[in-house]
Amino acid sequence: MKKILIVDDEPNIVMSLEYIFKKENFEVFIARDGAEAIEIAEENFPDIVLLDIMMPNVGGYQVLKHFKRKSELEDIKVIFLSAKNKTSDIELGLQLGADKYVSKPFSNRKLVNEVKKLLTEN
Amino acid sequence: MKKIIRISKGNKISSLADFISLRYGNDRFLSALVAIVCVLAIVPYISLQLKAISETFNVITNHNIVVNSIVNDTTFYIAILLAVFAAFFGTQHTDASERHKGIITAVALESIIKLLFFLVIGVYVTFYLFNEPSDIYEQVSVLPNFKSQQSLNGLEGGFNWFMLSIVSMIAVMLLPRQFQVSVVENEREKYFKKATWLFPLYLLLFNVFVIFIAWGGNIMFQNQQVEADLFTVMLPLQQGNDFLVMLVFLGGFSAAISMVVISTLALSTMLSNNLIIPYGFLRKFSKGESEKNTESIKNIRRISIFSLIIVAYFFYKFFTLDRSLVSIGLISFVIIAQLAPSFFGRLFWRRGEATGARFGILVGFLVTVYTLVIPFAIDSQEIASSFVSEGLFELNFLKPYELFGMQVFEPVPHAFFWSLFFNIGTYTLFSVNIVGSSRERNFAKMFVDNSKYASLHEDAYVWKGEAYVKDIRKVLTRFLGESRTERALNLFNMKYNINKKNQLAGARLVNFSEKLLTGSIGSASARILVSSVVKEDEISLPEVLNILDETQKAKESNKELKERDKQKDEFLDTVAHELKTPITSIRALSEILLDDEEIETEVKNKFYQAKNQTRIKPEGSGLGLAISKQIIESHNGKIWAENIKPNGARITFTLPIKTI
Numbered sequence: 001m002k003k004i005l006i007v008d009d010e011p012n013i014v015m016s017l018e019y020i021f022k023k024e025n026f027e028v029f030i031a032r033d034g035a036e037a038i039e040i041a042e043e044n045f046p047d048i049v050l051l052d053i054m055m056p057n058v059g060g061y062q063v064l065k066h067f068k069r070k071s072e073l074e075d076i077k078v079i080f081l082s083a084k085n086k087t088s089d090i091e092l093g094l095q096l097g098a099d100k101y102v103s104k105p106f107s108n109r110k111l112v113n114e115v116k117k118l119l120t121e122n
Numbered sequence: 123m124k125k126i127i128r129i130s131k132g133n134k135i136s137s138l139a140d141f142i143s144l145r146y147g148n149d150r151f152l153s154a155l156v157a158i159v160c161v162l163a164i165v166p167y168i169s170l171q172l173k174a175i176s177e178t179f180n181v182i183t184n185h186n187i188v189v190n191s192i193v194n195d196t197t198f199y200i201a202i203l204l205a206v207f208a209a210f211f212g213t214q215h216t217d218a219s220e221r222h223k224g225i226i227t228a229v230a231l232e233s234i235i236k237l238l239f240f241l242v243i244g245v246y247v248t249f250y251l252f253n254e255p256s257d258i259y260e261q262v263s264v265l266p267n268f269k270s271q272q273s274l275n276g277l278e279g280g281f282n283w284f285m286l287s288i289v290s291m292i293a294v295m296l297l298p299r300q301f302q303v304s305v306v307e308n309e310r311e312k313y314f315k316k317a318t319w320l321f322p323l324y325l326l327l328f329n330v331f332v333i334f335i336a337w338g339g340n341i342m343f344q345n346q347q348v349e350a351d352l353f354t355v356m357l358p359l360q361q362g363n364d365f366l367v368m369l370v371f372l373g374g375f376s377a378a379i380s381m382v383v384i385s386t387l388a389l390s391t392m393l394s395n396n397l398i399i400p401y402g403f404l405r406k407f408s409k410g411e412s413e414k415n416t417e418s419i420k421n422i423r424r425i426s427i428f429s430l431i432i433v434a435y436f437f438y439k440f441f442t443l444d445r446s447l448v449s450i451g452l453i454s455f456v457i458i459a460q461l462a463p464s465f466f467g468r469l470f471w472r473r474g475e476a477t478g479a480r481f482g483i484l485v486g487f488l489v490t491v492y493t494l495v496i497p498f499a500i501d502s503q504e505i506a507s508s509f510v511s512e513g514l515f516e517l518n519f520l521k522p523y524e525l526f527g528m529q530v531f532e533p534v535p536h537a538f539f540w541s542l543f544f545n546i547g548t549y550t551l552f553s554v555n556i557v558g559s560s561r562e563r564n565f566a567k568m569f570v571d572n573s574k575y576a577s578l579h580e581d582a583y584v585w586k587g588e589a590y591v592k593d594i595r596k597v598l599t600r601f602l603g604e605s606r607t608e609r610a611l612n613l614f615n616m617k618y619n620i621n622k623k624n625q626l627a628g629a630r631l632v633n634f635s636e637k638l639l640t641g642s643i644g645s646a647s648a649r650i651l652v653s654s655v656v657k658e659d660e661i662s663l664p665e666v667l668n669i670l671d672e673t674q675k676a677k678e679s680n681k682e683l684k685e686r687d688k689q690k691d692e693f694l695d696t697v698a699h700e701l702k703t704p705i706t707s708i709r710a711l712s713e714i715l716l717d718d719e720e721i722e723t724e725v726k727n728k729f730y731q732a733k734n735q736t737r738i739k740p741e742g743s744g745l746g747l748a749i750s751k752q753i754i755e756s757h758n759g760k761i762w763a764e765n766i767k768p769n770g771a772r773i774t775f776t777l778p779i780k781t782i
Contacts, residue, residue, distance in 0.1 A: 012707035016714055054699045083702035084695055105706040108713045 002119055005029040005046040007037040007063070008081065009055045017050060020108050021115075034058025038066055041073060048115055053082040053093070061096060068097045077118050081106065138301045138388070139396040140640065142464055142479070152480050153396040156461060159487055160392055161430070163457035164297070164385055168431060169438035170451060171378040172197055176438075178371050198435060205431035208383045209424040226303070229384060232376045237327060239373035244331025246366060247338045285535030286452070292462045293455040303384060382431065390426040398422055453494055456538045460486035463542070463549045478552030486545025494537035594635050610638055693752045700749060750775070 004026040006017045014030055021028050029044055031037035035058045041049065049067075053060035060080060067073040078100075080093045085103035093101045099118055102111060138160060143153030176197035294300055463486075464479035598607040614634055754761045754775050761775035 010703050010707060013703070013710060016707065016710035019714060020710075054695070083699040083706075085698075104702045105709040108710055108717075 001025060001027050002048070003027045003029065003044060003046040004115070005031060005037065005040055005044070005049045007031045007034070007049060007055070007060070008052040009033055010052075013052075016108070017111075020112060024112055024116075034060065034063045037063050041067070041076065042070075045072070046076060047119060048077040048079065050079050050081050050111075050115075051098075053080055053084060053089075061093075064093075064096050064098060079111075079114065079118070081111075138296065138461070138465075139392045141301070142461065143396070152464075152483075155480060155483055157389075157392040157396040159457060159460060159483060161389055162487075163454045164389055165430065165434050165437055167451060167454040168382055168385055168434035170454075171382050172201055172435055172438045175200055175375055175378050178374055197438070201431050201435040204379060204382055205386075205428045207379075208386050208431065209427040229303070229380045232380045233324070236373045236377045237324065239369050240328060241331065243366060243370055244335060248331060248334045285538055289452065289455045289459055289535070289538050292459045296458050296461050296465060297385075297454075301388065386427045386430045389430055390423045393426040393430075394419065394422040398426070456490050456494060456541065457487065459538060460490065460541060460545055463546045467549060478549040481552055482545045482547075482549030485548045486541040489541040489544050490537055493540055591631065594631060598635055598638060610634075689756055693756065696752050697749055 002025075004021050006014055006021070006028060007030075008014050008017070009032055011032075014032075018028050018030060029040050029046060031040050033055045037049070037051070038058070040046075049063075051060045051063060060082065064078055064080075067076055067078065074097075078098045080098045080101045081104060082089070082093070082101070083104045090101045090103075100114055102114065139153040139156035142156050179197075179200075460483050463482050467479070595607060595611065598610070614631065750773075751761050754777065757777055759775055759777040761773065764772045764774070766772050
């Protein structure tokens with residue numbers, strides 16, 4: 001069973017994503033902001049993280065940077081989920097080491113497909 | 123020193139007078155004054171060289187008779203020969219800022235020969251006449267006046283020695299020929315680096331044997347009246363070594379020649395560019411043909427070189443007969459040192475001002491004349507006068523050698539002290555009290571902050587006014603000739619990407635042509651000529667500052683724009699975030715509800731409720747508040763919320779009436 005960590009400060013988004021990925025047989029972890037996300041990741045080592053960028057306190061960029069600095073976390077797949085959808089934002093996200101950049105609003109099915117695709121790549 | 127070279131190259135400076143006057147707004151009077159001071163200082167110096175030649179010549183030919191008629195005097199012919207030589211080799215080009223490679227090579231060669239000969243004579247005296255250095259020392263240390271000659275004579279002597287060192291240091295930089303070689307003839311800045319170690323090494327090599335020769339001379343000529351200047355000749359002569367005598371004579375002869383040539387070259391440039399042309403010939407030149415002009419400029423220089431040497435000869439003839447070489451040299455040094463305050467002040471002090479420089483030099487020069495030149499002349503002519511011993515009008519505190527009762531110094535350091543004291547005082551006083559012209563201030567800024575403007579010679583000059591390219595071209599053609607003008611203008615247009623058909627000349631072109639002319643006729647004349655075709659508006663200080671700071675401002679506003687851009691991006695991001703978040707939730711939830719038919723009722727209800735929650739509860743998205751916060755903060759305001767019991771909230775914000 002693959003582990004997925006969903007990070008977003010909007011409860012309704014978290015709720016729907018949790019429902020979808022549970023249905024797809026994922027073990028789902030939830031974080032409401034960046035700090036929580038790091039804490040959970042360091043405890044549970046998820047296979048993939050769906051990461052919002054604009055969150056209170058610790059934002060998505062910082063979480064990703066933290067992952068890339070720690071050797072035990074750096075292999076975790078990261079998909080940015082963000083309302084920022086300018087080309088420069090997407091480039092910046094990928095440059096920081098994200099595996100995928102999905103802009104909001106997203107299609108549930110497409111998101112699930114992207115996650116599965118990323119996890120089967122290796 | 124590097125600063126000096128850089129400025130000189132950038133502005134096509136060809137002489138000391140140009141250099142000084144350029145900083146003070148091309149002041150015509152100042153440059154003429156500097157030229158005159160230089161001439162007055164250097165002519166005795168040249169005559170000194172003539173004296174050196176003729177003296178050694180007389181010594182080796184045993185001609186100890188003083189010749190009274192010019193026709194029989196060998197020195198006269200030597201002077202004429204030198205004059206002709208210098209006049210023709212020094213004036214190949216009209217652009218005086220061009221380098222005279224041939225002459226410099228000759229001087230370099232001469233310096234090496236001189237050193238070689240001197241070393242030979244040194245070795246000869248030390249190891250041949252005496253056994254080794256320690257032998258000389260033993261012999262000399264038993265001489266009666268040895269102790270007093272080798273030490274500094276206590277505090278007073280120390281002061282004197284210190285003052286002499288300062289005079290010489292200034293002279294090394296400011297003697298016209300030194301300036302000529304180190305700045306005008308300098309091809310690249312980096313050569314100066316090399317010179318900074320090579321030149322002292324050269325001098326050190328020279329000095330290795332000076333002391334032994336001096337001691338040796340003192341031993342050999344204990345009881346005879348022999349001037350120390352002549353030791354190098356007298357020592358081998360006494361031993362009957364003709365070959366060495368010849369060697370020494372040739373070495374000294376070539377040294378004197380090279381010094382005379384370079385000095386007169388530098389002086390003639392100054393005379394013609396800073397004195398004769400601006401005051402006498404300018405009007406004539408601006409009407410004449412270009413070839414004629416070039417020819418007359420050359421002729422003026424030739425005549426000035428020629429007459430300089432001849433004047434020096436007569437000076438030698440009537441004044442310097444029985445004075446040691448060194449003392450006349452020192453008088454020249456003190457006179458030259460009068461240029462130091464305005465020279466260095468201009469480099470490091472922005473307030474330095476033309477009137478101050480003029481009067482400083484004048485006053486310093488007059489003091490020198492009073493304390494040194496007049497008493498010296500009286501002494502050498504053996505005129506009976508109470509001037510030296512009693513002072514002017516028999517006032518004790520005006521005694522030329524002990525001005526205001528100062529008795530510490532010997533005449534030369536004394537004169538140096540007082541002249542510079544008054545010179546610097548006058549310079550500072552005037553500079554502080556007078557505000558210079560706008561042009562002067564521009565140059566001051568450029569000179570003092572030279573590194574900042576190194577890359578923008580033509581731009582560094584602030585100018586406002588109008589001129590036509592046609593007029594400027596006409597002026598240039600008159601002095602440079604058709605082809606050179608054409609070439610220079612083409613280069614200029616290419617460099618700054620300027621359309622050839624432009625009728626109006628920009629500030630850069632005006633400045634550029636002024637510099638081109640400076641090389642030929644000196645900065646003062648160039649300034650007058652160019653301004654005759656340029657209608658220039660006086661620029662006020664705020665305007666100057668504005669133009670100079672324009673680039674800085676452009677940079678700043680650019681930075682500000684970027685900052686604004688970033689703010690705008692952040693704002694849009696927030697709006698997008700706040701708008702998209704609820705949409706994302708709605709879309710995600712509705713997709714689940716629509717697509718998933720097996721969804722449990724319980725969950726279904728929860729989702730429906732969630733949807734309602736978002737819509738009903740105002741804090742659900744926070745859209746309004748976040749956007750309001752962004753708007754108010756970007757207008758430098760503040761917004762905050764307070765909890766009002768039992769179940770309300772108060773939103774307050776402030777906005778400044780004026781933007782800060």
